[in-house]
Structures are given as structure tokens and as C-alpha cells.
Amino acid sequence: MKYLLLLGALLGLPALLWAMHGHWLDHYHSANGSLCCGREDCVVVQARLMEERGAMWLTEVNGRLVELPKGSVHLSEEARAYWCHQEHASCRPPYLEISAACGRCLFVAVGG
Secondary structure, three states, X not given: OHHHHHXXXXXXXXXXXXXXXXXXHHHOEOOOOOEOOOOOOEEXXXXXXXXXXXXXXXXXXXXXXXXEEHHHEEEOOOOOEEEEEOOOXXXXXXXXXXXXXXXXXXXXXXXX
């Protein structure tokens, strides 16, 4: 019986770890105070900070220059960068418009 419990715990561990992955995204806010995103509206991108411009950051996201408020740009807690988009159809995949109007938050990977 104890082996069954141990086996159940071991089989459940990957599911628990998978469920926890990405939850760190849920705790960040954009410059306007709304939540940045959840797991459904963030996509992995190539991103880097280009230039600080007062209260804004000039960023490069998937090769496009985008100016975003500093409060909407965060360091990623993973080795990947994430673009969190608005819910408008043109902002979501497969279109994934990279623009200030479509961006909610940007998470830049360390070294990105």
C-alpha cells in the first residue's frame, strides 16, 4: 500500500510542476495597474531593451521597435522573453501585432 502512495506521489509531481510553470507571470502589473497577463495571453519572443527614454523604454520585440512605459517592462523569471498582448483580434496569434497599442507587458530575459 505504501508503494502505491509513493507511486501516486511520484506520478503527480510532474503535473504539479507543470501547473506551477508560468504562474510567476500572474503577479505582475502593467503601467496602468492592470495585470500583465496570464498563461493564455503571453507568447515567447525575442526581445531586448534598446534605450531608456524618461518614463518609457524603447524595446525591440521580434525585430520591431516598440516604445513601452517602464511600468510595463519587467525582467523575466525565466531565460525566455515574453510579450503579453491585448485581447484585440489583431493583437493575438496568429497575427500577433507587435505595437504599443497591442502590448500589455514585456518580460525581457536577463542578457536579452
